[in-house]
Amino acid sequence: MADEVKLHGFWPSPFSHRVIWALKIKGVDYDYIEEDLPHNKSELLLKYNPVYKKIPVLVHGGKPIAESLIILEYIEDTWPQNPLLPTDPYEKALARFWIKFAETMVTSFRAIIRSTDEEEREKGAKEVVERLKTLEEKALGDKKFFGGDAINMVDITYGLVGYWFKNVEIVMGVKLLDSNTLPRLYEWAENFMKVPVIQENLPDRDKLVAYIRIVRERGSQQNPSN
Structure with a gap:
């Protein structure tokens, strides 16, 4: 036990x-x-x-x-093995800052999926893209992953960008991660999704798209997860 x-x-x-x-x-x-x-x-x-x-x-x-x-x-x-945060105190603090930053984006992302008001969805999409631009410029830079050559807790935190955003685009027609406007973050998402432990532990795409459609039709404001 x-x-x-x-x-x-x-x-x-x-x-x-x-x-x-x-x-x-x-x-x-x-x-x-x-x-x-x-x-x-x-x-x-x-x-x-x-x-x-x-x-x-x-x-x-x-x-x-x-x-x-x-x-x-x-x-x-x-479980300290395979650490997900830097050991340097300053680098660890920076990682935690960007992890915290994700919370503001999640609120806008939920508005896109769950709102029945088109204007509110467009507002949410604009807010998400602006935050993604900040994330790309200030946090990712020219690195392959937020953790450098390997994924860390920041990458895991933003994992929804690499998979869920694309599926929302299929259902909603709202493009959040564009290779033209966010090229480095787009490449990061592609690299992240190819990491075996990530790729092997994802919900089925067709099933997820069907679920997002149901949520959109119901316009539910309830958030069952966080």
Whole structure:
């Protein structure tokens, strides 16, 4: 029980996949529990995350940790092998700054998917692209990955850019990651998606596109993951 690791997740959620990727990179064995969201949350999920009632939730030795970015920090602190953050204090602080920066973009991204108002969607798309430009110029620069030659926690945090954005484009017709306007970030996304541990742990594209279409039709404002 002391070493038992369980992950409560939801298959289309990029936030669940953040945690899955980190656990895979660290080589941590875990049991995955798929939640039936958003309306049939398990009693365990409500018990483990009574405040937000969202996935993902990591349960280690019976102790729950909620919120994907907090879970990533916990994984890094608990399993030091294959580090996901720099050891230099300043570089580590910079990485955490850009991880925090992702939260503002996620809010706008959700508006694109879930809003039924076209004007609100366009506003959300414009905000996402502006943040991506900042990310490309200030954080990525000329590096292959945010972590340099290998992916780190910043790359994992922005993993939704490399896969979920493209699928939203298919459904919504909203182009968020353009090779002409964001060439370095576009190349980063291509490289990120080719990393075996990422490529092997992604939701099925057709299934995800179908799910995004359902969310769009319902115009749901509920966020089952974070």
